[in-house]
Amino acid sequence: MSAAVQADAAAESLPLAGLTVVDLTRVLAGPVCTQMLADLGARVIKVEQPGRGDDARAVGPFIDGVSAYFLSVNRNKESIALDLKDEGDRAIFERLLERADVLIENYRPGTMEKLGYGWDLLHARFPQLVFTSVSGFGQTGPYSGFPAYDMVVQAMSGMMSVTGPEGGGPCRVGVSIGDLGAGLYAVIGTQSALMQRARTGRGSRVDVSMLDCQVALLENAVARYGAEGRVPGALGSRHPAMAPFDVFRAQDGWFVIAVGSDAAFGTLCTLLDIRALASDERFATGRARVTHHAPLKALLEERLASHPRAHWLQLLGDHGIPCGEYQTVAEVVQHPQVAARGMLTQVRTPAGTSLQVAGNPLRTGATHLVRRDPPALDADRESILRDIAAP
Amino acid sequence: MSAAVQADAAAESLPLAGLTVVDLTRVLAGPVCTQMLADLGARVIKVEQPGRGDDARAVGPFIDGVSAYFLSVNRNKESIALDLKDEGDRAIFERLLERADVLIENYRPGTMEKLGYGWDLLHARFPQLVFTSVSGFGQTGPYSGFPAYDMVVQAMSGMMSVTGPEGGGPCRVGVSIGDLGAGLYAVIGTQSALMQRARTGRGSRVDVSMLDCQVALLENAVARYGAEGRVPGALGSRHPAMAPFDVFRAQDGWFVIAVGSDAAFGTLCTLLDIRALASDERFATGRARVTHHAPLKALLEERLASHPRAHWLQLLGDHGIPCGEYQTVAEVVQHPQVAARGMLTQVRTPAGTSLQVAGNPLRTGATHLVRRDPPALDADRESILRDIAAP
Numbered sequence: 001m002s003a004a005v006q007a008d009a010a011a012e013s014l015p016l017a018g019l020t021v022v023d024l025t026r027v028l029a030g031p032v033c034t035q036m037l038a039d040l041g042a043r044v045i046k047v048e049q050p051g052r053g054d055d056a057r058a059v060g061p062f063i064d065g066v067s068a069y070f071l072s073v074n075r076n077k078e079s080i081a082l083d084l085k086d087e088g089d090r091a092i093f094e095r096l097l098e099r100a101d102v103l104i105e106n107y108r109p110g111t112m113e114k115l116g117y118g119w120d121l122l123h124a125r126f127p128q129l130v131f132t133s134v135s136g137f138g139q140t141g142p143y144s145g146f147p148a149y150d151m152v153v154q155a156m157s158g159m160m161s162v163t164g165p166e167g168g169g170p171c172r173v174g175v176s177i178g179d180l181g182a183g184l185y186a187v188i189g190t191q192s193a194l195m196q197r198a199r200t201g202r203g204s205r206v207d208v209s210m211l212d213c214q215v216a217l218l219e220n221a222v223a224r225y226g227a228e229g230r231v232p233g234a235l236g237s238r239h240p241a242m243a244p245f246d247v248f249r250a251q252d253g254w255f256v257i258a259v260g261s262d263a264a265f266g267t268l269c270t271l272l273d274i275r276a277l278a279s280d281e282r283f284a285t286g287r288a289r290v291t292h293h294a295p296l297k298a299l300l301e302e303r304l305a306s307h308p309r310a311h312w313l314q315l316l317g318d319h320g321i322p323c324g325e326y327q328t329v330a331e332v333v334q335h336p337q338v339a340a341r342g343m344l345t346q347v348r349t350p351a352g353t354s355l356q357v358a359g360n361p362l363r364t365g366a367t368h369l370v371r372r373d374p375p376a377l378d379a380d381r382e383s384i385l386r387d388i389a390a391p
Numbered sequence: 392m393s394a395a396v397q398a399d400a401a402a403e404s405l406p407l408a409g410l411t412v413v414d415l416t417r418v419l420a421g422p423v424c425t426q427m428l429a430d431l432g433a434r435v436i437k438v439e440q441p442g443r444g445d446d447a448r449a450v451g452p453f454i455d456g457v458s459a460y461f462l463s464v465n466r467n468k469e470s471i472a473l474d475l476k477d478e479g480d481r482a483i484f485e486r487l488l489e490r491a492d493v494l495i496e497n498y499r500p501g502t503m504e505k506l507g508y509g510w511d512l513l514h515a516r517f518p519q520l521v522f523t524s525v526s527g528f529g530q531t532g533p534y535s536g537f538p539a540y541d542m543v544v545q546a547m548s549g550m551m552s553v554t555g556p557e558g559g560g561p562c563r564v565g566v567s568i569g570d571l572g573a574g575l576y577a578v579i580g581t582q583s584a585l586m587q588r589a590r591t592g593r594g595s596r597v598d599v600s601m602l603d604c605q606v607a608l609l610e611n612a613v614a615r616y617g618a619e620g621r622v623p624g625a626l627g628s629r630h631p632a633m634a635p636f637d638v639f640r641a642q643d644g645w646f647v648i649a650v651g652s653d654a655a656f657g658t659l660c661t662l663l664d665i666r667a668l669a670s671d672e673r674f675a676t677g678r679a680r681v682t683h684h685a686p687l688k689a690l691l692e693e694r695l696a697s698h699p700r701a702h703w704l705q706l707l708g709d710h711g712i713p714c715g716e717y718q719t720v721a722e723v724v725q726h727p728q729v730a731a732r733g734m735l736t737q738v739r740t741p742a743g744t745s746l747q748v749a750g751n752p753l754r755t756g757a758t759h760l761v762r763r764d765p766p767a768l769d770a771d772r773e774s775i776l777r778d779i780a781a782p
Binding site: 014016017032040059061063068069071072073136137138140141142143144146147148149151152156157158160161162163168170172173174175176180184185187188189191192193198204206208212213215216217219221222223224225226228231235236237238239245246258260287317320321323325326329330331335336337340341343344355357358359360361362 | 405406407408409423427431450451452453454459460462463464527528529531532533534535537538539540542543544545546547548549550551552553554555556559560561562563564565566567568571572575576578579580582583584585586587589590595597599600602603604606607608609610611612613614615616617618619622623624625626627628629630632636637638645646647649651678708711712713714715716717718719720721722723724726727728729731732734735746747748749750751752753
């Protein structure tokens with residue numbers, strides 16, 4: 001058995017086995033969505049521009065000349081290069097759609113229509129096809145046609161306004177949450193459309209807007225603003241409604257203490273041997289502690305400076321107070337819990353060099369996560385063409 | 392027709408119509424997951440602790456004495472109060488499970504086993520049931536039994552280490568991305584288990600770890616670290632690999648310019664009438680611009696200070712350069728695109744006061760989003776008991 005045949009056999013036991021996705025997406029939001037579907041067992045056929053392929057292939061850093069950015073979000077996919085303005089390639093694309101369950105794209109709204117693949121035409125010709133689009137602002141509304149990147153929707157949505165130090169300027173979330181959030185919602189929308197199709201026999205349109213998804217993730221800030229009329233701002237590392245619920249400095253580094261109740265605060269004061277704080281009026285209730293969070297933090301850090309964080313983590317953890325070490329990416333990839341969960345995996349470049357990447361948080365024990373390494377551009381042309389030639 | 396009957400009729404056309412979810416979740420990660428399933432048409436029966444209910448009911452701010460935190464993530468659900476240590480209530484709970492497609496909980500690992508509802512027992516008795524658990528560290532591994540809040544997994548995962556100003560200390564993402572991320576992955580896992588069940592007839596176990604989900608969202612930082620060996624750090628509002636790709640100050644406020652190519656940089660320089668920059672060696676390539684991002688930002692802001700941001704947004708937008716205004720939460724809820732997309736909705740407290748909350752980014756035009764307002768504790772006991780009494 002070849003490696004590819006073995007991989008396909010393993011895919012049979014995965015949740016989305018048997019589904020075929022035609023994937024026109026590029027860069028991040030779309031590829032995150034289709035990688036999740038691929039990890040879960042769908043066959044994902046990545047259709048790329050001849051010559052250059054997915055724009056992400058050009059984003060550094062590179063390993064063996066291959067983009068690490070690309071390698072991180074394109075495992076378990078096949079690749080074929082097609083020019084959707086060429087007649088022969090359009091015929092191939094349409095044969096793929098005939099056999100597909102889902103088409104996903106993240107062009108700017110209007111592009112698919114210009115290519116002659118708008119929803120109305122596609123739905124008439126392939127009534128079972130689910131058609132998912134991810135765009136900056138969605139397929140409707142006055143901003144629909146505008147281009148957007150992650151940075152733009154992080155700024156417009158208010159996400160930057162609630163992130164960063166108190167009183168500081170705009171601050172980006174350190175991951176591309178504008179893209180990643182939209183990618184995850186697009187998976188949910190696509191799966192639910194497939195479940196609906198199982199009942200109705202008909203595909204439907206999933207229209208995901210990156211800006212909408214950021215507003216959805218800001219749910220608590222929106223609700224607080226609605227209830228109080230005060231504009232939510234950035235608070236550094238502390239929690240808006242609980243204290244002490246923040247990052248604190250111990251003798252040798254930062255760690256988190258997350259106290260969610262008066263009882264837990266009492267326990268904390270006892271454990272730190274600063275019982276006087278528990279009866280201090282400024283810290284008597286959750287609301288009072290939030291108001292006086294700054295002096296409380298100073299008093300706690302004065303005490304915490306006496307021991308390394310491992311000491312405090314052990315002591316607090318043993319007494320059920322949620323806490324945890326602040327870690328860099330270099331530390332988290334070596335953390336025993338991350339290792340025990342198998343949350344990291346290896347993908348290989350076409351030249352065979354391995355790169356450690358984040359795995360999928362949804363796993364079944366019996367299956368291999370990486371059935372296929374991220375493809376070189378057009379790597380699967382031959383087998384894909386053979387498939388669609390079959391009756 | 393009563394409002395509830397109308398709501399149930401509307402639900403028929405939704406993607407997850409016909410599915411029943413028994414929901415033991417509390418606070419945020421779990422309720423976000425079950426609200427998504429409810430918005431998509433599933434019947435979600437929220438099982439709460441008698442007396443106090445979901446812990447989130449006690450988290451402020453309050454409107455009519457009802458938690459805005461709770462109202463934001465519990466629409467479209469029914470509520471029944473059950474004591475899972477009481478024999479009579481356990482019998483009711485088990486009758487609910489007999490009729491359910493999914494059970495979702497976010498207790499600390501081991502709790503369900505102590506209640507006599509561990510996976511092995513449940514799977515033996517209800518083989519079709521999908522059982523989804525969301526926990527801080529997952530059901531396995533050395534940290535499995537530890538408590539965790541959003542803040543803890545943001546710190547441990549490295550999320551805080553890549554967020555905030557360059558060279559600053561730990562900085563939290565301003566939304567509870569630890570909870571929200573896990574909630575979205577839990578929806579994906581649950582839906583994929585339901586799709587698998589449609590093929591195999593058997594339910595399966597979905598084990599979602601908040602820490603795993605944060606590592607998944609850090610995918611690009613993990614891949615960059617793997618490729619370069621340099622520990623990714625926080626960069627304020629700028630992009631790690633492109634420039635100018637940041638927030639800039641205009642005469643009257645901040646806005647984003649996102650330049651993804653040399654050609655776009657040339658266009659930008661022409662539009663800003665600072666063509667000399669395009670031929671400056673420091674800014675000749677993407678890599679060079681990233682290296683010299685600080686002087687580049689200073690030079691751009693010098694020019695941008697001459698006009699208000701509306702001027703620049705119009706000019707850049709007209710020439711296809713991705714850009715957007717930095718907004719607060721107060722501004723985004725009034726934005727015309729957010730309004731056009733219907734991304735905000737109203738929920739009512741039991742006393743009838745409305746609160747504006749974030750809607751669902753997955754919508755079908757034909758259906759009402761809020762079929763049911765967030766329930767009072769135990770509000771649906773009578774109708775739920777009637778249902779399970781029916782043969």
